[in-house]
Amino acid sequence: MIPATLSYRRASSVDEALGMLAEHGEDAKLLAGGHSLLPLMKLRLAAPEVVVDIGRIEELRYVRTEGDVVAIGAMTRHHDLHTDGVAGREVPLVAHVAGEVGDPQVRHRGTIGGSLAHGDPAADLPAAVLACDATLVARGPDGAREIPAAEFFAGLFTTALGPDEILTEIRVPRAADRGWGFEKFTRRRFDWSIVGVAVLGGSPTQPAVGLVNMGEAPIRATAVERALAAGATPAEAAEHAAEGTSPPDEPHASAGYRRHLATVLTARALERAAGGSPAGL
Amino acid sequence: MEERRVNVTVNGEPKVADVEPRMLLAHFLREVLGLTGTHIGCDTTNCGACTVNFDGKPIKSCTMFAVQADGHEVETVEGISRASELHAVQEGFKEEHGLQCGFCTSGMMMTAKALLEENPNPTEEDVRWALSGNLCRCTGYQNIVKSVLWAAEKMRSEAAVRR
Numbered sequence: 001m002i003p004a005t006l007s008y009r010r011a012s013s014v015d016e017a018l019g020m021l022a023e024h025g026e027d028a029k030l031l032a033g034g035h036s037l038l039p040l041m042k043l044r045l046a047a048p049e050v051v052v053d054i055g056r057i058e059e060l061r062y063v064r065t066e067g068d069v070v071a072i073g074a075m076t077r078h079h080d081l082h083t084d085g086v087a088g089r090e091v092p093l094v095a096h097v098a099g100e101v102g103d104p105q106v107r108h109r110g111t112i113g114g115s116l117a118h119g120d121p122a123a124d125l126p127a128a129v130l131a132c133d134a135t136l137v138a139r140g141p142d143g144a145r146e147i148p149a150a151e152f153f154a155g156l157f158t159t160a161l162g163p164d165e166i167l168t169e170i171r172v173p174r175a176a177d178r179g180w181g182f183e184k185f186t187r188r189r190f191d192w193s194i195v196g197v198a199v200l201g202g203s204p205t206q207p208a209v210g211l212v213n214m215g216e217a218p219i220r221a222t223a224v225e226r227a228l229a230a231g232a233t234p235a236e237a238a239e240h241a242a243e244g245t246s247p248p249d250e251p252h253a254s255a256g257y258r259r260h261l262a263t264v265l266t267a268r269a270l271e272r273a274a275g276g277s278p279a280g281l
Numbered sequence: 282m283e284e285r286r287v288n289v290t291v292n293g294e295p296k297v298a299d300v301e302p303r304m305l306l307a308h309f310l311r312e313v314l315g316l317t318g319t320h321i322g323c324d325t326t327n328c329g330a331c332t333v334n335f336d337g338k339p340i341k342s343c344t345m346f347a348v349q350a351d352g353h354e355v356e357t358v359e360g361i362s363r364a365s366e367l368h369a370v371q372e373g374f375k376e377e378h379g380l381q382c383g384f385c386t387s388g389m390m391m392t393a394k395a396l397l398e399e400n401p402n403p404t405e406e407d408v409r410w411a412l413s414g415n416l417c418r419c420t421g422y423q424n425i426v427k428s429v430l431w432a433a434e435k436m437r438s439e440a441a442v443r444r
Contacts, residue, residue: 001324007283008302008348031349038344039326041303051302055349079338103414104392105329108338109345189413190327 003041010053014139014166017054021164022141024050030166031055032075032114035106036123060113060168063087069135070094072170074113079104081112091172093180093200097128100182103190113167116152119159119217122192124184126153126218127210131200134172140165153217175200181272183265184212187252194253195261197221197241201273209269214245214262221245224266234274238267289350291316292360302348307331309347310357318358318387322416329415332388333357339392341414358387361394369432369439370394379428381419389415393429401437405430 009028011017021028029048031037032055040046054060060075063084070091072081081087082099101107101115101124115125116136126149129136134149141164152160161167179201184193196212206229209221223243227236242259249255284299291314298313310316310333322330324343331343334356342355361368370390373379380386389412396403396411403411408429409422417425 002305002308003303005282005301006303008285008346010348031346034346034349035326035344038346042305042324042343051346053349102326103329104411105332105339105341105414106326106344108335108340188416 001042003038004044004047006041006048007050008053009050011057013057013059014054014168017052017057017166018139018141018164020050020052021166024052026163028052030117032117033077033109033111034114035102035110036114036118036120054166055111065090065174066171069171069173072112072172074117074167074169075111076113078102078107078110078112078115082107090174090176091132093132093175093182093198094125094128094134094172096180097124097182097198100124100184106190112170116170117159117161117167119153119155119157121153121156121215121218122213123218124182124193124196124198124212127196127198127212128182129170129172129210130218130220131198131208131210132172132175133208134170136167137169137171138162138165139168144168146171150220153219156216158217178202179273179275181269183269183272185261185265195247195258195265197262197265197269199266199269199273207270207273209241209266211241211245211262214242214247214258216246219245221262221266234270235267238263238270241266285348285351287347287351289347289352290354292356300347302346304347305343306333306345306347306350306355307342309350310342310355313347316357316359320384320387322384322388327416328385328388329392330385330388332391332415334391334395337395337398339395339414356391358390361390368394369435370397370429372435373428373430373432374425377424377428377431379421379425381421385415385417389417389425393432396429397433397436401433401440403430403433
């Protein structure tokens with residue numbers, strides 16, 4: 001499959017990329033690792049006239065602690081995030097989930113910024129940054145702005161990013177002392193999650209629960225979080241995992257099956273986050 | 282029609298070509314350079330038949346533009362043997378019957394080679410995890426895993442002799 005004809009521009013800095021976006025407007029698409037955009041272009045579901053390659057912007061490839069947060073450059077590849085010592089220690093949920101995306105080949109190219117900016121509800125990392133209450137930093141012609149993860153994912157393949165903005169950094173609160181759990185169910189190891197659940201555990205606040213592929217956008221399992229806050233056990237709270245969701249209904253998995261799976265996986269992820277090992281695993 | 286110059290080191294040799302920016306790396310390798318050992322299977326980032334090593338790490342060449350490889354190093358299955366001597370991974374696939382139809386084999390071998398360079402002593406689980414992005418439609422996984430473990434053993438014993 002061959003993408004439509006395109007014009008290729010390569011940016012070596014964020015400023016240069018912003019200039020290219022300003023010049024080409026809605027005709028342009030940003031190319032990071034290419035593992036969300038290229039498959040769509042090959043199917044001609046996307047046919048941007050101009051592709052702005054930001055995958056070589058080294059200033060956006062880093063993981064470092066800054067006070068209470070770990071700052072992750074948007075062009076950090078999944079493999080590098082997964083194997084990063086600081087990320088593994090300070091934001092283990094995000095580091096773990098980065099190692100669960102796709103397969104090794106995909107993780108060698110795909111970036112956290114590209115994955116989040118794509119806004120795919122079936123992707124794993126959005127649920128993790130939601131559960132961690134991360135903040136996303138976008139730069140545009142008027143400077144930088146911070147967007148809470150809870151306000152970033154607006155709908156199917158839609159985010160709060162403007163067409164003239166670039167996601168530059170993901171700021172994840174340090175959580176070395178908090179338990180976590182991530183469960184995903186796939187047919188083959190590298191498939192998109194049929195359903196996935198990311199949990200950032202208890203102390204100092206209640207557990208936070210992010211859901212993969214349970215609606216048009218990546219979402220939090222707010223009913224589960226409310227139940228836990230009201231004193232429910234993890235098993236009881238997990239029964240609420242599908243409340244308020246609208247999971248896709250398609251041949252691989254019906255909506256009803258996904259609702260059931262969400263409750264099972266949420267129970268397991270909560271148990272793992274609490275330091276336990278789910279029964280039967 | 283826009284063309285871009287691509288400078289890429291393929292199997293140790295510098296290559297230069299002017300290509301359309303929409304050209305995929307897999308097509309560049311096969312059609313521009315004539316290196317047809319890299320196969321295109323599913324063409325949808327699933328099967329891993331098109332796996333090549335990009336700066337030493339396995340990637341799926343159907344999911345990358347050739348222009349993205351500009352200035353980088355690519356290794357394909359054509360580059361892993363030396364003169365008439367097979368690479369240990371190739372020998373392993375021969376000894377342990379690691380292929381049936383052979384379509385997935387070059388991708389499997391590139392992934393395996395990168396694994397063994399990073400981890401000379403992998404467990405069976407390590408091998409299966411490393412190969413999780415490569416599909417074999419003949420479902421010959423048992424022998425593929427045996428082949429990689431055979432190659433690991435061979436490479437370790439060769440390294441021991443050299444020491």
